[in-house]
Amino acid sequence: MKIIGLTGGIGSGKTTVASMFSELGVPVYIADVEAKKLTNSSKVIRSELVKLLGEAAYTETGLNRTFVADKIFNNTDLLKAVNKIIHPRVATHFKKWASSQNSAYVIKEAAILFENGGYKDCDKTILVTAPKAERIKRVLARDNASKAEIEQRMNNQWSDEEKQKLADIIIENINLETTRNRVSEIHKNLLS
Numbered sequence: 198m199k200i201i202g203l204t205g206g207i208g209s210g211k212t213t214v215a216s217m218f219s220e221l222g223v224p225v226y227i228a229d230v231e232a233k234k235l236t237n238s239s240k241v242i243r244s245e246l247v248k249l250l251g252e253a254a255y256t257e258t259g260l261n262r263t264f265v266a267d268k269i270f271n272n273t274d275l276l277k278a279v280n281k282i283i284h285p286r287v288a289t290h291f292k293k294w295a296s297s298q299n300s301a302y303v304i305k306e307a308a309i310l311f312e313n314g315g316y317k318d319c320d321k322t323i324l325v326t327a328p329k330a331e332r333i334k335r336v337l338a339r340d341n342a343s344k345a346e347i348e349q350r351m352n353n354q355w356s357d358e359e360k361q362k363l364a365d366i367i368i369e370n371i372n373l374e375t376t377r378n379r380v381s382e383i384h385k386n387l388l389s
């Protein structure tokens with residue numbers, strides 16, 4: 198079974214593209230969602246994050262996302278340390294999940310794939326791109342986030358130009374219908 202990594206910067210539309218693969222019957226693993234579950238369920242992750250960021254990293258309902266985001270997207274060292282706590286656990290969880298799937302290929306959707314070397318465990322990688330201004334517009338409409346906060350996350354991710362050098366397949370996600378057709382075409386190629 199092949200592992201296809203799917204990534205793209207904030208607001209590029211990678212989750213939208215992942216859903217299109219899912220509709221075609223492809224098993225899809227959303228690393229962001231699994232990371233969220235693990236930060237709330239794993240005692241080890243919790244204790245390491247509290248040690249690094251302080252007791253305020255958690256509330257009674259789980260990870261204090263606003264607090265953590267404020268801290269780490271302003272501080273590269275802290276971001277790297279948090280990634281080091283979370284990413285290896287997500288990688289292990291993904292491997293277990295993938296080994297239980299019965300399919301020609303699976304999609305692993307992750308915001309951070311090239312930046313942390315995760316792409317090396319993939320047979321192929323797909324990069325979703327869209328112009329920066331469009332991505333900001335989309336996230337402003339979707340989330341309760343400011344333009345400055347979105348730009349701060351962009352600054353902590355590689356640019357599309359850097360990612361394009363390593364990606365095998367690129368989906369320019371401007372028009373949803375064009376993107377859907379492109380996903381069908383890629384799906385056929387991956388099965389052949």
Ligand SMILES: CC(C)(COP(=O)(O)OP(=O)(O)OC[C@H]1O[C@@H](n2cnc3c(N)ncnc32)[C@H](O)[C@@H]1O)[C@@H](O)C(=O)NCCC(=O)NCCS
Pocket residue numbers: 206207208228229232236260261262263265266269276279280283287307308309350353354
């Ligand atoms: C910092 C956290 C708590 C912020 O939570 P919040 O609900 O505000 O954001 P959410 O998780 O929905 O992420 C939204 C977007 O932010 C960007 N982002 C998230 N984590 C990172 C990161 N480590 N580095 C760069 N950008 C990131 C991505 O574009 C992502 O799609 C959360 O993102 C987190 O736990 N991040 C670390 C885990 C991680 O790296 N996840 C991404 C891939 S597994």
Ligand SMILES: Nc1ncnc2c1ncn2[C@@H]1O[C@H](COP(=O)(O)OP(=O)(O)OP(=O)(O)O)[C@@H](O)[C@H]1O
Pocket residue numbers: 205206207208209210211212213214308335336339370371372373376
């Ligand atoms: N081609 C498109 N045209 C218009 N809106 C789009 C398009 N693609 C995605 N969107 C919308 O833009 C927003 C961002 O898309 P999506 O959540 O798929 O991006 P993402 O790359 O997963 O973002 P993040 O990194 O923040 O999780 C969503 O509200 C989605 O519905």
